[in-house]
Amino acid sequence: MTPTNGEAPQTAVTRIDLLLVAGMVETGARVLDVGCGDGELLRLLAETKRVDARGVEISQKGVNDCVAKGLSVVQGDADVDLADYPDDGFDYVILSQTLQATRNPRKVLEQMLRIGKRAIVSFPNFGHWRVRWQLGVRGRMPITENLSYAWYETPNIHFCTIRDFVNLVEMMDARILRATAMNSSGAQIRVNAPWWAWNLFGEQAVFLLERQEGRKA
Amino acid sequence: MSAGASLSPFTIAYQTYGELNADKSNAILLCHALTGDQHVANHHPLTGKPGWWSALVGPGKPFDTDKYFVICSNVLGGCMGTTGPASLNPATGRAYGLDLPMVTIADMVRAQAMLIDRLGIDTLFCVAGGSMGGMQVLQWAALYPERVFSAMPIATAAKHSSQNIAFHEVGRQAIMADPDWRGGRYIDQGVRPVKGLGVARMAAHITYLSDEALQRKFGRNLQDRAEPTFSFDADFQVENYLRHQGSTFVDRFDANSYLYVTRACDYFDLAQDYGGSLARAFAGAKTRFCVVSFTSDWLYTTAESRAIVHALNAGAAPVSFVEIETDKGHDAFLLEEPDFLATTRGFLRGAAKARGLSDKGSDGA
Numbered sequence: 099m100t101p102t103n104g105e106a107p108q109t110a111v112t113r114i115d116l117l118l119v120a121g122m123v124e125t126g127a128r129v130l131d132v133g134c135g136d137g138e139l140l141r142l143l144a145e146t147k148r149v150d151a152r153g154v155e156i157s158q159k160g161v162n163d164c165v166a167k168g169l170s171v172v173q174g175d176a177d178v179d180l181a182d183y184p185d186d187g188f189d190y191v192i193l194s195q196t197l198q199a200t201r202n203p204r205k206v207l208e209q210m211l212r213i214g215k216r217a218i219v220s221f222p223n224f225g226h227w228r229v230r231w232q233l234g235v236r237g238r239m240p241i242t243e244n245l246s247y248a249w250y251e252t253p254n255i256h257f258c259t260i261r262d263f264v265n266l267v268e269m270m271d272a273r274i275l276r277a278t279a280m281n282s283s284g285a286q287i288r289v290n291a292p293w294w295a296w297n298l299f300g301e302q303a304v305f306l307l308e309r310q311e312g313r314k315a
Numbered sequence: 316m317s318a319g320a321s322l323s324p325f326t327i328a329y330q331t332y333g334e335l336n337a338d339k340s341n342a343i344l345l346c347h348a349l350t351g352d353q354h355v356a357n358h359h360p361l362t363g364k365p366g367w368w369s370a371l372v373g374p375g376k377p378f379d380t381d382k383y384f385v386i387c388s389n390v391l392g393g394c395m396g397t398t399g400p401a402s403l404n405p406a407t408g409r410a411y412g413l414d415l416p417m418v419t420i421a422d423m424v425r426a427q428a429m430l431i432d433r434l435g436i437d438t439l440f441c442v443a444g445g446s447m448g449g450m451q452v453l454q455w456a457a458l459y460p461e462r463v464f465s466a467m468p469i470a471t472a473a474k475h476s477s478q479n480i481a482f483h484e485v486g487r488q489a490i491m492a493d494p495d496w497r498g499g500r501y502i503d504q505g506v507r508p509v510k511g512l513g514v515a516r517m518a519a520h521i522t523y524l525s526d527e528a529l530q531r532k533f534g535r536n537l538q539d540r541a542e543p544t545f546s547f548d549a550d551f552q553v554e555n556y557l558r559h560q561g562s563t564f565v566d567r568f569d570a571n572s573y574l575y576v577t578r579a580c581d582y583f584d585l586a587q588d589y590g591g592s593l594a595r596a597f598a599g600a601k602t603r604f605c606v607v608s609f610t611s612d613w614l615y616t617t618a619e620s621r622a623i624v625h626a627l628n629a630g631a632a633p634v635s636f637v638e639i640e641t642d643k644g645h646d647a648f649l650l651e652e653p654d655f656l657a658t659t660r661g662f663l664r665g666a667a668k669a670r671g672l673s674d675k676g677s678d679g680a
Contacts, residue, residue: 128631152633158640162657165605165635168665172624172636182625 114284115220115302116142119194122218122276122306123147127189130154130213132176132206133196137164144169152188154179177201180209188214197221198254204266211272211309220304223279225259225297243282244301260297267307276306317582320416327430328396329353329388332372333380335436341672342436343378344427345387346444346451349519349576350568352395355387356380361567370651377659382672383440390451391426392418392575400571401502413499418575420447420583424454428462440670441663443467445648446615447576450583453623456604457585457596465603465666467659470612470648472619473593473626474584479614482522483577486515490570499571512570513561520560525611525644529553586626593626600632603669605662607655609639609647635662 116139123129125147131140134153137160143149153171155161164171172179176193177200191214193206198221200206210217222244223229232240239249247254258266260279267274279287279300287300296303316322330353335342345355345368356372358365372378378385389397392415404411431439442455442463449471456466472479490496493511497504521529533553537543540550549555586593604627608620617638627634637658641647647655 150633158637158654161635161637162654162661165637165658166661166664168668170603170633170635172628172634173638174636182621182628184629187628187631 114280115304116194118278118280118286118304119192119218119220120146122304123149123190123192125149128152128187129190129192130183130188131192131194132180132210133193133199134164134169134171135160137167137169137171139192139194140164140169140171141167176206180206180213183209183213185212186215190214190216190218192218194218194220195222198257200256203256203258204270207266207270207272207307211270211307215308216275217272217307218304219263219307220302221258221263222254223260223297223300223303224257225261226282226301227298228282228301230298242301260300260303261293263303263305264293267305271310273308273310274305275308277303279303316416316422317419318417322391322398322416325391325398325426326396326402327388327391327398327426328393329386329430330355330357331387332356332385333383335384335434336672339436340438340440340670341382342384342386342431342434342439343441343443344431344439344455345372345378345385346427346442346448346455347387347390348444348446348448349580350516350564350573351448352393353387353389353397354395356385359567362563367649370649371656371659377656377663378443379663382667383663386431386434388427388430390418390423390447390576390579392423392572392579394569394572397426399569400499400575401569410502412502412571413574415571415575417582418579420450420454420579421458421588423579424451424458427451427455428459431462438462438464440672441465441467441666443469443659444471445469446471446645447580449615450580450585453585453596454583456600456602457589460597460600460602463602464670465605465662467605467607467662468620468623469607470609470615470620470645471623472615473586473596473623475580475582476619480581482518482614483581485518487574487577489514489518490574493570496570499574501570507565508570509562509565512565512568512573513558515570515573516564516568517557517561520557522614523644523646525613525642527611527642528644528646531642532556593622594629597627597630597632600627600630602632603662603666604632604634605658606634606636607639607648607658608637609641609643609645609652609655611642612645612647614645 128150131153140151144151154174161173191210229240279296280302281299282301355368356366374381389395392399400411400415449468452468490511493508495506496508536552538552538555589595608617624636639655
C-alpha cells in the first residue's frame with residue numbers, strides 16, 4: 099500500500115521499530131519525541147512505560163491528532179525549534195523515522211544529545227541489499243516497501259546507511275550504548291554479526307546513543 | 316490592587332452556562348478580550364447579536380455546555396456590570412471616572428478568583444481566552460497554578476509589545492482629544508465622547524485584521540457608487556466598514572473603560588513580576604497548557620506565543636502548541652476556524668480524560 103504524500107509510511111516493519119524504540123526507554127522517564135507524527139509512539143510509551151511524554155511535530159494534522167490523544171505536542175520543525183529546549187531537559191530524545199527527512203541531520207543529532215541525556219534514533223538503512231540491487235543492478239532510484247516514494251516527491255532528503263550513521267556518531271563524540279537492526283521480515287539481526295552484515299541485511303536500524311562526557315556534543 | 320490602592324466593595328457581573336457537577340470538577344472560566352464582556356454565548360442585551368464566542372461555546376461545541384460548567388465574568392474596569400470607571404463611587408455619589416485606581420491584568424484575575432471562591436469552586440478544569448483574555452489565562456496560571464488544571468492562552472503574549480502600546484496610545488489620545496471627554500467627567504455632564512471613542516475603535520479594528528483579509532473583503536471597491544466623488548465621503552468600502560465599526564461600538568462601550576482596559580494590557584509584562592524570567596512565572600507548573608497562535612495575526616504574533624512555549628518548556632510544564640493557518644488576522648480566534656475548533660476540542664477531551672471527567676453528558680447531575 100502506498101502512503102499518501104506527507105504521511106510517514108506505516109508498515110508492519112515500522113510497528114516493530116516502535117516496539118524496539120520503546121524497549122530502550124526506562125520506566126517513568128522524561129521523553130521528547132521529535133517528529134512524533136500522530137503520537138503513536140508517545141502513546142505507546144505513556145501506556146507501557148508511564149513516561150512523561152512530549153513531542154515535536156511539523157504537520158498541523160499530526161499535532162491535532164496528538165493533542166486529541168491528550169499528548170503534549172508542540173508544532174515545530176526539528177531543524178529549527180530544538181534550539182529552544184533547555185540543556186538536559188529530558189532523559190531520552192527520540193527521532194523515529196525522521197532523521198532522513200531533516201535538512202541538517204548532524205545538527206539535529208547534536209541538539210538531541212544536548213537536550214537529552216540519551217538519544218534514540220531509528221532510520222531506514224539505505225545500505226540494505228534490496229536498495230543496492232535496485233541502484234546497482236537496475237540503475238534506478240530504489241523504491242521499496244519502506245522507501246515508498248518516487249525520487250521527485252520524497253520528503254527523505256538525507257538517506258544514510260548503517261555504516262554512515264556509525265561513522266557520524268564517532269565523529270560527533272557520542273557513544274553507542276545499544277544498536278539493533280531488523281531484516282525485511284522484521285526479525286532482529288544477530289548482535290554479534292559484523293557491521294557489513296548489518297549494513298547489507300538490515301532494513302531498519304535503531305540506535306541508543308549517549309553524549310561522551312568531557313566534551314559537549 | 317497592583318497600583319497600591321484598595322477597592323471595596325466591588326461588583327462582578329458574570330454569566331454561567333451548563334451545570335456544575337457534584338465534585339465541582341468541570342468548571343471552565345473563559346476570559347474576554349479588550350472590548351468583550353460576560354455575554355460569551357448568549358445574545359448581547361444591548362446589541363442583540365450572538366455572544367462573542369458562540370463559535371466555540373454551547374451544546375456540542377468545543378467548550379461543551381452539556382459537559383462543562385462555563386463561567387465568564389466582565390473584567391474589573393469594564394462597563395457591563397462589573398465595577399469600572401462608569402460605576403458609582405460610593406465616596407462621592409458620582410461615577411468614578413478617573414478616580415478609579417489603575418487596574419492591571421493581575422487585579423482582574425484576583426477579582427475573578429474571588430468570584431470562583433464565591434461559587435465554591437476550588438480548581439478550575441480549564442481557564443481559556445484570547446488576546447487580553449489570553450493574558451488573564453497566563454496570569455491565572457502564574458498566580459494560582461494549583462487552581463488551574465488546564466489552560467488555553469490563545470492569540471496572546473506574555474508582555475505587550477511596543478507596537479501594541481503605541482496603537483493603544485493612539486486610541487486613548489483620540490478619546491481624550493474629544494471635547495466631550497471633559498477630563499473623564501463626561502457622565503456627570505450628560506455628554507459622551509463618541510467621536511473619539513469611534514476613532515479609537517477604527518484604529519484598533521485595523522490591527523485585528525490582516526492585509527490579505529482586508530484585500531479579500533474590500534479591496535479598493537467603492538461603496539454604492541460607480542465613480543469616486545472627489546470628496547472626503549466614505550467612497551471606499553473599507554472606509555464605510557470602519558466608520559460602521561466605530562459608530563456601533565460606542566453604543567455598547569464606555570470611553571473611560573476603554574482607557575482602563577487598554578492600559579491594563581500595556582502594563583502587562585508577566586516576566587517582570589518574576590525577576591525578568593518568564594520561565595520562573597511557570598516554574599513547577601503542573602497545569603496542562605495548549606498555546607494557540609494564528610499565522611496572519613500581526614498584533615500577537617506566533618513568535619510571542621513561541622516565547623510562552625519556550626518558557627513553559629524550560630519549566631517542564633506539559634505544553635502543546637499549535638499555529639493555525641489562516642488569513643483572518645488576530646480576529647481569527649473569534650471565528651469558526653476548523654483547525655482551531657479541532658485543536659480546542661481535542662485538548663479539552665484529553666484534559667477531561669486526565670481529570671477523570673466522564674465522556675458522557677454532565678456527570679454527577
